[in-house]
């Protein structure tokens with residue numbers, strides 16, 4: 511087991527035994543990631559901060575139910591995603607967008623026509639913060655049905671099955687949304703990254 | 707395989723989950739179709755760019771407020 515994960519097992523055990531400092535160390539290790547998940551899903555800073563707090567409070571209360579058969583980080587992400595989805599659904603109750611709403615079938619979809627390539631490392635033409643703003647903007651512009659799937663799969667690197675389970679979707683539905691979401695993102699980044 | 711076929715297999719291909727026979731077919735199509743080649747290539751880069759981003763530092767004050775909220779909880783024996 512890599513040293514940082516071994517260390518993590520020790521920290522979790524200590525936190526379970528009531529060592530607050532051990533838990534704080536775990537929190538500091540992952541708070542940026544958890545905030546990113548929350549912000550990507552809810553799209554709002556205040557909501558993301560609420561989710562961050564609620565997720566870690568819940569994690570602390572339920573530490574005993576962490577079995578150690580998944581990564582601690584994955585376990586945390588699941589808690590945060592559930593909190594974020596609750597916020598998202600609450601905020602959208604009277605609007606038309608629903609996360610589990612079936613999306614139109616692919617029959618009409620065709621390969622985008624594209625002749626302009628991006629070059630090898632298109633992201634390197636931007637400064638770090640500028641790039642971050644571009645990436646966030648593109649992600650935010652996706653509808654939540656696509657955004658949640660792409661965030662979990664391509665930003666947080668969860669598997670298709672984990673994503674399906676978390677979102678309460680079938681595996682084929684995740685795959686369809688992932689493809690659509692990826693194509694939409696690509697299209698939105700195109701104007702920044704295309705050559706010339 | 708035609709353009710539509712490439713689109714259907716695109717995600718599996720980029721995730722490395724496509725069967726070898728289909729990979730072969732897909733690559734043969736890419737050799738003669740510039741549109742698909744560019745879309746496959748730029749979609750791959752899109753995924754790579756997102757996969758490789760490190761989370762940004764937390765905005766001002768968030769970590770402090772989080773620690774304060776947690777401290778209240780941690781002090782109380784549950």
Ligand SMILES: [Zn+2]
Pocket residue numbers: 621708709712735739741742743
């Ligand atoms: Zn083609």
